[in-house]
Amino acid sequence: MTDTGTEAEQQTYDVVVVGAGPVGENAADRTRSAGLSTVIVESELVGGECSYWACMPSKALLRPVLAQADARRLPGLAQQVTWPLEAGPVLARRDSFTSHWKDGGQVEWLDSVDVPLVRGHGRLDGPKTVAVTTPEGTVERLTARHAVVLATGSRAKLPPLPGIDEAKPWTSREATSAQQVPGRLAIVGGGVVAVEMATAWRGLGAHVTLLVRGEGLLDRLEPFAGELLAKQLAEHGVDIRPGTSVAEVSRPGGTGTVSLTLGDGSTLEADEVLFATGRAPRSEDLGLETVDLEPGAWLESDDSCRVPGTDWLYSVGDLNHRALLTHQGKYQARVAGTAIAARAKGETVDTAPWSPAQTTADHAAVPQVVFTDPEIAAVGLTLAEAEAAGHRVRAVDQEIGSVAGAALYADGYTGRARLIVDEDHGFLRGATFVGPGVSELLHSATIAIAGEVPLARLWHAVPSYPTISEVWLRLLEAYRDGS
Ligand SMILES: Cc1cc2nc3c(=O)[nH]c(=O)nc-3n(C[C@H](O)[C@H](O)[C@H](O)COP(=O)(O)OP(=O)(O)OC[C@H]3O[C@@H](n4cnc5c(N)ncnc54)[C@H](O)[C@@H]3O)c2cc1C
Numbered sequence: 001m002t003d004t005g006t007e008a009e010q011q012t013y014d015v016v017v018v019g020a021g022p023v024g025e026n027a028a029d030r031t032r033s034a035g036l037s038t039v040i041v042e043s044e045l046v047g048g049e050c051s052y053w054a055c056m057p058s059k060a061l062l063r064p065v066l067a068q069a070d071a072r073r074l075p076g077l078a079q080q081v082t083w084p085l086e087a088g089p090v091l092a093r094r095d096s097f098t099s100h101w102k103d104g105g106q107v108e109w110l111d112s113v114d115v116p117l118v119r120g121h122g123r124l125d126g127p128k129t130v131a132v133t134t135p136e137g138t139v140e141r142l143t144a145r146h147a148v149v150l151a152t153g154s155r156a157k158l159p160p161l162p163g164i165d166e167a168k169p170w171t172s173r174e175a176t177s178a179q180q181v182p183g184r185l186a187i188v189g190g191g192v193v194a195v196e197m198a199t200a201w202r203g204l205g206a207h208v209t210l211l212v213r214g215e216g217l218l219d220r221l222e223p224f225a226g227e228l229l230a231k232q233l234a235e236h237g238v239d240i241r242p243g244t245s246v247a248e249v250s251r252p253g254g255t256g257t258v259s260l261t262l263g264d265g266s267t268l269e270a271d272e273v274l275f276a277t278g279r280a281p282r283s284e285d286l287g288l289e290t291v292d293l294e295p296g297a298w299l300e301s302d303d304s305c306r307v308p309g310t311d312w313l314y315s316v317g318d319l320n321h322r323a324l325l326t327h328q329g330k331y332q333a334r335v336a337g338t339a340i341a342a343r344a345k346g347e348t349v350d351t352a353p354w355s356p357a358q359t360t361a362d363h364a365a366v367p368q369v370v371f372t373d374p375e376i377a378a379v380g381l382t383l384a385e386a387e388a389a390g391h392r393v394r395a396v397d398q399e400i401g402s403v404a405g406a407a408l409y410a411d412g413y414t415g416r417a418r419l420i421v422d423e424d425h426g427f428l429r430g431a432t433f434v435g436p437g438v439s440e441l442l443h444s445a446t447i448a449i450a451g452e453v454p455l456a457r458l459w460h461a462v463p464s465y466p467t468i469s470e471v472w473l474r475l476l477e478a479y480r481d482g483s
């Protein structure tokens with residue numbers, strides 16, 4: 001036993017899920033609907049990071065900024081657009097999307113699918129057992145007949161810089177829930193959180209400085225994505241400083257102006273600093289040591305989401321570090337639920353790629369949209385990743401602005417699309433679209449990649465005229481013509 005609380009109750013279920021973020025909720029729903037009794041444990045809010053401090057609030061902040069950027073490109077509307085956005089209504093709408101940081105609606109949903117909730121901090125206490133320390137300090141022991149699913153997610157990772165704790169920097173939590181627009185916001189990082197939050201807070205009127213350690217933005221995507229985004233962010237007034245590291249942070253007492261000492265010895269003053277420097281697993285206090293696993297590390301799982309070396313423990317969502325995205329974690333939860341239900345019936349799980357209890361898409365077809373201006377939508381492998389994986393591929397590029405739908409969408413439309421074609425198999429390995437309004441194009445590419453649709457058949461998938469999707473035709477023509 002690792003707990004200090006009072007021993008209270010012991011209950012047995014078929015499945016115990018720890019963490020009621022989007023991924024844990026989906027896992028519980030799947031196993032429950034397969035007829036397995038399932039309980040879920042949550043230490044904060046049912047709905048997890050995504051609902052309260054990540055996807056939902058960030059997209060609620062970004063949507064008006066992107067609508068405003070679109071409006072600026074349309075005569076008749078452009079003249080009426082003012083900057084910055086009116087902060088009060090934007091923040092109020094964001095607050096309503098987080099249900100004012102209350103989880104009553106999601107608890108009702110758990111009730112409706114017949115999954116009991118145990119509030120408290122869950123820890124493994126040996127195989128198939130979870131000890132929950134409740135807010136009252138009692139300990140509830142939950143035993144699983146078939147499986148324990150860990151879905152405890154991730155938290156913001158801060159670099160160990162001198163002064164950082166005292167300076168009370170923003171993490172993604174504060175950046176998505178702040179009630180006031182800072183006058184000057186410094187953002188450290190060049191990943192997705194950094195560029196989305198730069199877009200959001202710039203749109204709300206903050207003077208944003210983006211301190212990027214590397215040479216470009218979004219370095220895991222096709223290079224042109226970060227390049228087009230950097231150009232546009234700069235046009236919107238964001239001060240981007242590539243090749244800039246932070247050596248020290250200072251804000252005595254955690255109040256007033258924050259001062260950053262940069263790698264070249266210069267200083268930058270700001271009202272707030274956001275560290276958007278990646279994520280760490282929430283696994284350090286999860287009892288992993290009681291089943292010979294390493295606390296504090298990402299908890300790897302196989303393609304059925306089961307932890308290697310066990311026949312009962314599953315790791316889904318951010319915690320397994322396969323793809324830190326809500327939709328991909330929910331996909332893993334559906335797959336894990338299918339695998340758990342099959343194994344509970346004594347069935348063998350088919351390990352062939354693309355079979356029902358295998359997360360093959362984690363390797364081949366992970367989609368992601370970055371909600372900036374321009375939007376960035378990518379799925380599958382980049383050219384560099386495909387080549388590194390040993391595929392014989394060709395990249396086909398097209399300016400999106402050349403299609404009628406894009407010209408109608410915005411005056412001076414700027415955007416670019418790339419397909420990665422597997423020359424040996426005749427299907428797509430990857431696709432990237434960058435430009436205003438491209439996010440809804442992505443699912444067509446996801447279907448083409450996950451379905452391994454032959455290029456010859458894609459010619460028969462006719463895009464409507466005049467939509468931005470016509471870029472698909474231009475890309476196919478470019479591939480045919482060898483350009
Ligand atoms: C600013 C930001 C914006 C994002 N935007 C998007 C987006 O637009 N689209 C997208 O797909 N992804 C987005 N993401 C990523 C997305 O938020 C995560 O991939 C997603 O939340 C992972 O879900 P999860 O259920 O695995 O973990 P989480 O959402 O982190 O949920 C884990 C839950 O487990 C609970 N928990 C942890 N430890 C314990 C314990 N010991 N006992 C009981 N409960 C515990 C936590 O309290 C939490 O409720 C964004 C991330 C950030 C930071």
Ligand SMILES: NC(=O)c1ccc[n+]([C@@H]2O[C@H](COP(=O)([O-])OP(=O)(O)OC[C@H]3O[C@@H](n4cnc5c(N)ncnc54)[C@H](O)[C@@H]3O)[C@@H](O)[C@H]2O)c1
Pocket residue numbers: 159188189190191192193194196212213214218245246276277278279323324325368369370371
């Ligand atoms: N729209 C979306 O789908 C969306 C939005 C936000 C976040 N997310 C997910 O959340 C995850 C986390 O995002 P993130 O932006 O925090 O992480 P990230 O890993 O995408 O980017 C981290 C950035 O911080 C930089 N960095 C790391 N350590 C640093 C240091 N010590 N000093 C300076 N720079 C440093 C890295 O070089 C990188 O540019 C992403 O993997 C993403 O999948 C998704």
